[in-house]
Amino acid sequence: MMNGGNLVDNDSAVAGGVEDMYGEDIATMGQPVTPWTVSVASGYTLMRDPRHNKGVAFTERERDAHYLHGLLPPIVLSQELQEKRIMHMLRQYKVPLQRYMAMMDLQERNERLFYKLLIDNVEELLPVVYTPTVGEACQKYGSIFRRPQGLYISLKEKGKILEVLKNWPERSVQVIVVTDGERILGLGDLGCQGMGIPVGKLSLYTALGGVRPSAVSITKTTSFRDCFSLFLFSFSPNGRVCNENGVTDDFLQCLPITIDVGTNNEKLLNDEFYIGLRQRRATGQEYTELLHEFMSAVKQNYGEKVLIQFEDFANHNAFELLARYSSSHLVFNDDIQGTASVVLAGLLAALKLLGGTLADHRFLFLGAGEAGTGIAELIALEMSKQTGNPIEENRKKIWLVDSKGLIVDSRKHSLQQFKKPWAHEHEPVSKLVDAVKAIKPTVLIGTSGVGKQFTREVVEAMASINEKPLIMALSNPTSQAECTAEEAYTWSEGRAIFASGSPFDPFEYDGKVFVPGQANNAYIFPGFGLGVIMSGAIRVHDDMLLAASEALAAQVTEEHFKKGLIYPPFSDIRKISANIAAKVAAKAYELGLASHLPQPEDLVKYAESCMYSPVYRTYR
Numbered sequence: 001m002m003n004g005g006n007l008v009d010n011d012s013a014v015a016g017g018v019e020d021m022y023g024e025d026i027a028t029m030g031q032p033v034t035p036w037t038v039s040v041a042s043g044y045t046l047m048r049d050p051r052h053n054k055g056v057a058f059t060e061r062e063r064d065a066h067y068l069h070g071l072l073p074p075i076v077l078s079q080e081l082q083e084k085r086i087m088h089m090l091r092q093y094k095v096p097l098q099r100y101m102a103m104m105d106l107q108e109r110n111e112r113l114f115y116k117l118l119i120d121n122v123e124e125l126l127p128v129v130y131t132p133t134v135g136e137a138c139q140k141y142g143s144i145f146r147r148p149q150g151l152y153i154s155l156k157e158k159g160k161i162l163e164v165l166k167n168w169p170e171r172s173v174q175v176i177v178v179t180d181g182e183r184i185l186g187l188g189d190l191g192c193q194g195m196g197i198p199v200g201k202l203s204l205y206t207a208l209g210g211v212r213p214s215a216v217s218i219t220k221t222t223s224f225r226d227c228f229s230l231f232l233f234s235f236s237p238n239g240r241v242c243n244e245n246g247v248t249d250d251f252l253q254c255l256p257i258t259i260d261v262g263t264n265n266e267k268l269l270n271d272e273f274y275i276g277l278r279q280r281r282a283t284g285q286e287y288t289e290l291l292h293e294f295m296s297a298v299k300q301n302y303g304e305k306v307l308i309q310f311e312d313f314a315n316h317n318a319f320e321l322l323a324r325y326s327s328s329h330l331v332f333n334d335d336i337q338g339t340a341s342v343v344l345a346g347l348l349a350a351l352k353l354l355g356g357t358l359a360d361h362r363f364l365f366l367g368a369g370e371a372g373t374g375i376a377e378l379i380a381l382e383m384s385k386q387t388g389n390p391i392e393e394n395r396k397k398i399w400l401v402d403s404k405g406l407i408v409d410s411r412k413h414s415l416q417q418f419k420k421p422w423a424h425e426h427e428p429v430s431k432l433v434d435a436v437k438a439i440k441p442t443v444l445i446g447t448s449g450v451g452k453q454f455t456r457e458v459v460e461a462m463a464s465i466n467e468k469p470l471i472m473a474l475s476n477p478t479s480q481a482e483c484t485a486e487e488a489y490t491w492s493e494g495r496a497i498f499a500s501g502s503p504f505d506p507f508e509y510d511g512k513v514f515v516p517g518q519a520n521n522a523y524i525f526p527g528f529g530l531g532v533i534m535s536g537a538i539r540v541h542d543d544m545l546l547a548a549s550e551a552l553a554a555q556v557t558e559e560h561f562k563k564g565l566i567y568p569p570f571s572d573i574r575k576i577s578a579n580i581a582a583k584v585a586a587k588a589y590e591l592g593l594a595s596h597l598p599q600p601e602d603l604v605k606y607a608e609s610c611m612y613s614p615v616y617r618t619y620r
């Protein structure tokens with residue numbers, strides 16, 4: 001039974017909170033906790049433990065109780081002042097990668113301070129720990145490598161994956177984000193260096209969605225043997241030292257994983273600092289078997305209810321993995337489903353500006369991969385919900401262009417499976433601008449992974465067809481965006497409604513300030529995951545994605561619309577995530593997929609009470 005764990009006094013579990021999953025959440029903030037299960041003669045180890053370290057914020061009483069005197073300068077600072085100091089330091093760095101490295105160092109040193117910074121300064125720091133900077137970090141991961149983060153599973157571990165999972169010190173993992181590094185953002189194959197993505201995504205799970213973090217504390221790395229010898233000296237006030245596995249903490253956690261099957265990136269293969277297997281990618285049966293072993297081992301080790309988020313797999317594997325495991329595992333593909341949900345939310349909100357219903361619009365995509373076809377399908381599904389029309393009818397309002405031109409019926413025989421539903425009757429059209437002129441879309445969506453494809457001609461064509469062209473340039477990072485905010489506003493003479501995957505600054509055109517929205521799946525997956533976890537959902541259902549989209553769209557207010565925004569600001573993300581979580585959980589209960597019974601009465605309040613808070617706890 002996973003109860004409050006050892007950081008919280010078990011007797012004082014309070015109302016609210018997910019009692020059997022979370023001990024240390026907002027609902028228990030006021031109570032003192034024991035930072036250390038195995039107390040030792042010197043507090044030095046406590047200070048080196050990122051999960052419990054507070055640096056100069058340790059109070060006099062804590063310094064007394066935990067043998068810290070002399071190990072710290074005399075000053076005692078508040079967490080707020082520490083935060084101010086580090087923000088000031090970060091702003092001195094002009095190179096984004098330096099900020100990224102400073103943030104990673106902070107995460108490794110003082111986890112709560114890291115999350116406090118991230119939560120309080122989300123709009124400023126999201127581009128540092130996430131897109132676009134995380135993309136550059138992955139490209140240079142070998143050169144900037146310090147302490148390993150996350151779990152690496154390579155071809156070398158074939159046949160032993162379960163053992164490797166057991167090397168990870170946390171037993172109670174709740175969310176896994178896994179990549180094989182083949183399609184990192186729009187940057188392509190970065191092999192093992194894709195690890196930056198699962199690490200970054202899981203930081204957002206915690207900062208934006210309140211799911212417990214993934215960093216490892218020293219207590220939990222203690223082996224049974226170490227525990228035993230320490231046990232001879234002392235034991236913790238609540239009497240719990242280690243269980244028989246040498247694991248001292250039952251909290252449910254996040255786990256970043258990279259599966260290394262090689263890389264086809266020549267530059268990395270020749271890079272002396274590359275951290276992965278120096279071989280070309282395994283494919284076919286070898287790949288399938290490794291992934292199958294992985295999926296089975298995860299279920300065996302962590303049980304049915306661990307949420308496995310697939311991230312940045314190449315198209316040819318992403319669809320298949322999702323299809324193969326969605327009936328046996330709790331799986332979610334962020335690039336297909338998360339992106340679809342966030343874009344649909346933007347469209348639902350944009351209807352207030354554009355008028356009409358979803359079914360009144362025509363959609364053209366550049367890019368027919370995971371994001372493109374995932375979004376297209378969810379739009380068609382929502383249209384069906386709204387109109388009662390069969391989904392095949394609705395698909396006809398949605399057109400996709402790939403690298404060979406408009407997807408049309410005459411190409412059907414040579415198309416990959418996931419593109420086939422979008423092959424409608426039409427003459428072949430090879431260029432995007434001609435497709436815009438032929439299809440006359442009201443909405444243009446870029447999911448190609450290739451930058452600068454929405455040229456002046458394309459945007460002007462959209463603006464000549466539509467009073468308010470809706471243009472979404474979703475490819476990440478910024479370098480891969482189909483066009484910039486400035487280009488969209490200028491070339492449409494200030495008429496475009498624009499959103500992008502990576503952030504752009506506000507832009508002034510003709511005396512008016514336009515604030516571009518960020519249509520990034522970071523709006524959805526943290527709240528979505530929280531909703532799945534708090535309801536104990538056993539499977540992901542498309543209706544849960546639709547519920548998430550509707551919940552996000554409902555957070556856009558009149559004030560946002562006035563600025564041309566179709567997404568609420570990221571600064572409100574914790575509240576937004578709680579609302580998304582509540583709607584997703586409600587849908588899981590309605591569909592009979594929830595296993596945490598009975599259903600809490602007020603799901604929003606419940607979600608909020610479960611969320612991790614980065615404020616320092618008071619130590620006994």
Ligand SMILES: O=C([O-])CC(=O)C(=O)O
Nearest residue numbers: 131185312335476520521
């Ligand atoms: O990471 C992001 O910013 C969004 C995403 O999933 C991707 O581009 O693959």
Ligand SMILES: [Mg+2]
Nearest residue numbers: 185311312335
């Ligand atoms: Mg992704």
